[in-house]
Amino acid sequence: MSKTPARDGLRSAILGGEYLPGERLVEAQLMTRFEASRFTVRAALQDLAGEGLVQMERNRGAHVRKVPLGEAVEITEVRMVLEGLIAARAAERVTDEQASELDEIGLLMRRAVDAQEYRRYSDLNHRLHSLVRQIAGHGTADRIVETLRGQLVRHQFMLSLLPGRPQTSLPQHERVIAAIRDRDPKAAETAMRDHIASVIEALRSIDFPGGPA
Amino acid sequence: MSKTPARDGLRSAILGGEYLPGERLVEAQLMTRFEASRFTVRAALQDLAGEGLVQMERNRGAHVRKVPLGEAVEITEVRMVLEGLIAARAAERVTDEQASELDEIGLLMRRAVDAQEYRRYSDLNHRLHSLVRQIAGHGTADRIVETLRGQLVRHQFMLSLLPGRPQTSLPQHERVIAAIRDRDPKAAETAMRDHIASVIEALRSIDFPGGPA
DNA sequence: CCTCCGAGGATTGTTGACAATCTCGTCAGC
DNA sequence: GCTGACGAGATTGTCAACAATCCTCGGAGG
Structure with a gap:
């Protein structure tokens, strides 16, 4: 590439x-x-x-390019449906080995949250989404999600600073993992969409007074 | 642009x-x-x-670029979820005027199918999807769908030649229109996804003997 | 007759120079 | 003191020539 x-x-x-x-x-x-x-x-x-x-x-x-908040929301909405598709497909194609790898990431995530190691949690978050995409093997969706993610680095950075976010997203991640492990595409899509929908809400809540100068 | x-x-x-x-x-x-x-x-x-x-x-x-059939399917899968998102949002934001415009397109589509004017039906199909996207006003999803559509012109051309396609897709289109007109986002998304899912099936059915020479 | 090799032409990759445009500071006129 | 025109410097836009690479075609050797 x-x-x-x-x-x-x-x-x-x-x-x-x-x-x-x-x-x-x-x-x-x-x-x-x-x-x-x-x-x-x-x-x-x-x-x-x-x-x-x-x-x-x-x-x-x-x-x-400066991505305004409204567009960041749009981008994340697109990510929501795309990663939903990806999660569903991952649930169809996951191997036993990949399933246990997912479980392990879930375990590490819980530990990271318990230990309040948020930087580590953020890395695991990225690793989880990456692994799901790899399992799905959907080149087209993958490429698009990756370019969209690039446009959001700055906003995602702000998100990671929001207090309470890990506590909110951890159970969501765990539901995604469980659905894929159980090979339930519909549940996987729903879980992933719910998860990213909550990211959108968090994004919207940033009506930052520092503002888009 | x-x-x-x-x-x-x-x-x-x-x-x-x-x-x-x-x-x-x-x-x-x-x-x-x-x-x-x-x-x-x-x-x-x-x-x-x-x-x-x-x-x-x-x-x-x-x-x-030569788009292999497998990738065409992937692209259409992505379109499925994106246009689903777009349809849902259109259902939230449609005005009365736009609703009647949708209804009119639906009427013209039915007439075109009855009269077996398939070329005209294909144009209306494009116009319908365009209008829905315009109503939704989702710049990001719009842009992506448009570039994906560009990569598929050739395959979509083959699709339009499939006999029986209009008869299959007409009721699907009508359900999309009805759901948006009724301002029911969930139903609109489902209807649009069902519609494009059937396009995917049609695509898969093309295992054309003429082959990718 | 087939295979391998090389020369020549065609096509793309890269460079440096020049032209067009914008930015910003300066100064004349009011 | 303020406004607006002007010009120098900086930056980008465009071009034409040159270099590198690839592809084709023909011929020599087996």
């Missing part, structure tokens, strides 16, 4: 928060940063623009 | 079937065809590659 080191480097730089939303991406700077020619840098920018991470305006250059 | 005439021209040429799947897209030819510089042509190709219409291989040029 990687086209050029410059593209991947810029991508992870944006995702890692080195370039903030709205920040200008000057081609000359990127050239020195990634030791790439202008040709390569432009290709990377155009590529990431197609992915929704970068916004390009004619004669005004490229910026890190 | 249009970036350059060359990009849009090439896009509709591919969608219109002027370039067949697998066909090579030689930069020099496109330059003369669209009276654009090589720079512009390359940008267009890269853009359409991001949209999944074109496949680029290093040093081997660009081809019209």
Whole structure:
């Protein structure tokens, strides 16, 4: 999937928060940063623009795209139905080995919440969703979810700071795991959708006074 | 959304079937065809590659991407859940005026099927899905569905040739319309998903002997 | 007759320079 | 003091030439 080191480097730089939303991406700077020619840098920018991470305006250059809250909600709604589809399919195709791997992640999650290790919980959360997608083996849905996730890194970061979130989402995760382990597609889809629906509510609750400056 | 005439021209040429799947897209030819510089042509190709219409291989040029049947099914599965989401949201937001517009399309569809005007029915089908998306006003889902639809033009063309399809899908469309008109999101989602699920079945039934040559 | 190899043409990849446009500071006029 | 035109610098847009790679076709050897 990687086209050029410059593209991947810029991508992870944006995702890692080195370039903030709205920040200008000057081609000359990127050239020195990634030791790439202008040709390569432009290709990377155009590529990431197609992915929704970068916004390009004619004669005004490229910026890190700023995703407004309303769009973040939309994106998460789309993720809700897509990951629902993925969960259902995972329930159809899961192997015994994968099922126990799911169970283990669930166990670790519970321990992390009990120990209030929220950073660890967040990592496990990502690992869980990843594993479910891998089990489902739905390339098309997978690709779309992954690009959408990229556009939300900043918002998801804010979410992880919300107090009480892990306590809310842990039982939801456990229901997803149980449904997939029991090979019940319908229940898996419902559980996953309920889970992400609660993420949407949390997102909406952020009517942050600091605001979209 | 249009970036350059060359990009849009090439896009509709591919969608219109002027370039067949697998066909090579030689930069020099496109330059003369669209009276654009090589720079512009390359940008267009890269853009359409991001949209999944074109496949680029290093040093081997660009081809019209060939979507295998299995992926067409995947794409339609994604469309199923996305259009389900869209239908539900349309049911929440539909105005009286839009509702009667939906009803009128339904009426015209029934007439078209009765008169066996299948080409007209296909147009109405597209118009119906478009209107539902417009009512929903879900920019993110809309964009994704539109790009997915682009990748399927060829397969959808084959579908429209399947005998008996209109008779199958007409009542499904009518249920979608009724649910949105009645402002019942859950029913609208279910109806839309059932409808597209039947499209998926039809797709799977195409194990065409002519084959992917 | 088949296979392997190489030269030539065609096509794409990359570079650097130049043109067009925007941004921002400066200064004249009111 | 304020407004608006002007111009220098910075940045992006575009192009044409050159380099690298691939593909085809023909021929030599077995």
